[in-house]
Every structure is written in structure tokens, then in C-alpha cells.
Amino acid sequence: AAGVIQSPRHLIKEKRETATLKCYPIPRHDTVYWYQQGPGQDPQFLISFYEKMQSDKGSIPDRFSAQQFSDYHSELNMSSLELGDSALYFCASSSRTGALGYTFGSGTRLTVV
């Protein structure tokens, strides 16, 4: 079965650079969620989109922005990167029309040096 696809799997950036993370949800899933997980930490909710509109916002820094496109894939844009942004970034998708079938991708490991 198709899963949530995230790219890239690994990314190394320097301080003050920008990064773009991509997420392709499970087919027919209309909702995408982004989470950040620091080393040894639990995942923290950043932002979510439903039908291409932002539906909820968590602890997402102002330096980050995200959007969901017409094909339901989503991109997380991160600017002015800081060392503390180094983390695993997960995308999850679900369908509002059914049960909360929350499925996570394998994540993007971002390292800021």
C-alpha cells in the first residue's frame, strides 16, 4: 500500500541558509500535518492543511512557512536556518471523511551546521 512519501530523507544545510522539505500524502488523503522531533524528544506539531488551506497552527517559527498544493502534496519552507532547527521533520496525512487514519512518513533529517 502507498505510504506518505517525504523528500529528501537527509539534508545538511549551513546556518542562515534555506531548506524546502516535501511531503506526498497517501492518495485520497486530504489533510497534511507537519511535526518536528528534536533528538530524544517527542514530535511537536507545527502546522496542518486541509484541502489546500491552513487548518491549524502549532509551534511553527515565523521563519518557517508551508503550503499545500492542488495535488495535495505539501512543502515546508525553512529560512534563516539556525543550529536548533536540526531535527527530524515528519509529515503525516489523514482523511477527514473517514476515521482518523493518521499515517506518518519516514521523515526528513535536517542537520544545520
Add this chain to the structure above:
Amino acid sequence: GQQLNQSPQSMFIQEGEDVSMNCTSSSIFNTWLWYKQEPGEGPVLLIALYKAGELTSNGRLTAQFGITRKDSFLNISASIPSDVGIYFCAGAPGGSQGNLIFGKGTKLSVKP
């Protein structure tokens, strides 16, 4: 903000033993989910609970949604080495748009 208190933080058990972990909150949650995460991978959904009092099993795993909607437990029976990992509870708070709040995780180690 809303928090989930998950315990224990870690467990070291012998293969074949049963395991129990739980999550509590001061707030009401509409949905409780239990995930397992292995190093470098995304959380994998184990069990989802949608109604207060609901008891659900998935193989050797059993989870319950507390009647007060403020707690949940996960039991693993007859543990095996591949049960090793970090188990997270997660809840969807009332009024949320589906975003989850996670517990801090229970790290499970199983000795053969």
C-alpha cells in the same frame, strides 16, 4: 498548553514478560492513539481509540480509552525482542483540527 504525561519513561524487561504503559492528561481528549517509533523512522500507528471506555486489541497489544477521556493505557503481552522501540501515546484534544499532542514516550528494551 495541553500536555500528556506518559509513564514509565523507560522499561527493561525479560522476553516473555507483559508490559504496561499509560498516559494521563488534565484535559479531555477525543481520540487516543498509540504509536511505536524505531530509530530514524516515523511513528507507526499501533492502535486508535475513538470512544470513552473503548478497549481494542491488535495481536498482543491491548489499549483502552479511559472513561473520563483523560487517560489511556497500552498493554503488550508476552514481549519479544522485536518489541524494542519507543512507544508514544498521542491525543487529539477537543476542538482540535486533528493535530496531535504526543506524550514523551516510553523506551522499551527487551532482554532475550
